[in-house]
Amino acid sequence: MKIHEYQAKEILKKYNIPIQEGYAIENSADIDSTIKKVQADFNCEAVIVKAQIHAGGRGKGGGVKYCPTFEDAQGAANTILGMNLITHQTGPEGKMVNKILITEALDIEKEYYFAITFDRSKNSDVFIVSSEGGVDIEEVAENNPDQIIKAWIDDSPNALESAVKEIITSLSLEEFENVEQMFKDLYKCYLESDCSLLEINPLVSTTSNEIIALDAKVDIDSNSLFRHPEIAAYHDKSEEDPLELKAAEYGLNYIKLDGNVGCMVNGAGLAMATMDIVKHCGGEPANFLDVGGAANVETIKNGFKIILSDKNVKSILINIFGGIVRCDRVANGVIQAVKELDLDVVVVVRLQGTNAKLAKKILDESDIELISAETINEAATKAVEMIK
Ligand code: GDP
Ligand code: MN
Numbered sequence: 001m002k003i004h005e006y007q008a009k010e011i012l013k014k015y016n017i018p019i020q021e022g023y024a025i026e027n028s029a030d031i032d033s034t035i036k037k038v039q040a041d042f043n044c045e046a047v048i049v050k051a052q053i054h055a056g057g058r059g060k061g062g063g064v065k066y067c068p069t070f071e072d073a074q075g076a077a078n079t080i081l082g083m084n085l086i087t088h089q090t091g092p093e094g095k096m097v098n099k100i101l102i103t104e105a106l107d108i109e110k111e112y113y114f115a116i117t118f119d120r121s122k123n124s125d126v127f128i129v130s131s132e133g134g135v136d137i138e139e140v141a142e143n144n145p146d147q148i149i150k151a152w153i154d155d156s157p158n159a160l161e162s163a164v165k166e167i168i169t170s171l172s173l174e175e176f177e178n179v180e181q182m183f184k185d186l187y188k189c190y191l192e193s194d195c196s197l198l199e200i201n202p203l204v205s206t207t208s209n210e211i212i213a214l215d216a217k218v219d220i221d222s223n224s225l226f227r228h229p230e231i232a233a234y235h236d237k238s239e240e241d242p243l244e245l246k247a248a249e250y251g252l253n254y255i256k257l258d259g260n261v262g263c264m265v266n267g268a269g270l271a272m273a274t275m276d277i278v279k280h281c282g283g284e285p286a287n288f289l290d291v292g293g294a295a296n297v298e299t300i301k302n303g304f305k306i307i308l309s310d311k312n313v314k315s316i317l318i319n320i321f322g323g324i325v326r327c328d329r330v331a332n333g334v335i336q337a338v339k340e341l342d343l344d345v346v347v348v349v350r351l352q353g354t355n356a357k358l359a360k361k362i363l364d365e366s367d368i369e370l371i372s373a374e375t376i377n378e379a380a381t382k383a384v385e386m387i388k
Contacts, residue, residue, distance in 0.1 A: 022103025259284025
């Protein structure tokens, strides 16, 4: 689950990480009083107005503004709140800004990149840091990858200690006394909050010699939310794809993609393989959809509803392996769903496993237009060809 910068900073604050302080608002009526409050509470004239959306690159897209005076801040806040912000991470359609964060402005000496995530290839957490942090970090990674430093935290006794020392040295931060403890606290925060990513870009040193988290991007493992009710409460539905939200209500694992071949599959592994084969056959999958191991008429119907709400979909490929679920039941579910939902796209069905033969007979004898296939290759080829 993604959360906003201001929420991520609330979490960081609980771990004593120094942050750029400020207040988030969503009503334009609160703009003036909030600017004044930031100026008074943090003893500053200049403030920063920052769009709160679940996407990065806000600075370059015009969603982060340095405002030397109250009037500048007023202007920037009124422009940014409610704007459609387009950054390299939002896609060309952009994102509506429903919240802004107004913060104290800091005098930056240097910008660093700092992140903790999990490195699957090494089976361990990893610090990723750079002394070339800031809005151009992607270009640094592309053109000067040697300026991105990694230090892994494996399960050996002093792993954290030595990884922290390593990043302090590589960033030349030895002169800052509190920074060793801060990196340890950041790791503690990452672990205890079940983050899949904790990124601070930039982490800055200021002209008054402090180290401060200027930005914060924290992604939480959704499967852990049951043990973090206070983080689960940060969920901002307005940031999510409406179809994915609907699918979650149905208990379906659905991720929208850009293609036109809708995929309905049981099991995440089979769903991934099905998308690969659609691509292999020259098509583009419209989605990932795992209807679960115990798919029934209801789940199949809900799956259809979700897939069909995506107007790009031109054909639907159903690939179900009957293990616990019997293929004849799935076949009946497909028929019932197709009848009820009045489909106007091609449906290719491949059912294998328990009672597959019976399922094929049921589909072939039904009076609805379905294309049945025996192998996955045949099914994918047909689903792709029917579009052309
Ligand atoms: P992002 O573009 O979405 O990553 O948003 P950030 O919060 O990282 O802000 C983008 C850039 O704005 C930072 O890299 C800074 O260069 C600049 N910026 C943000 N806050 C301040 C501030 O308090 N003072 C100064 N001088 N620059 C700031
Ligand atoms: Mn940033």
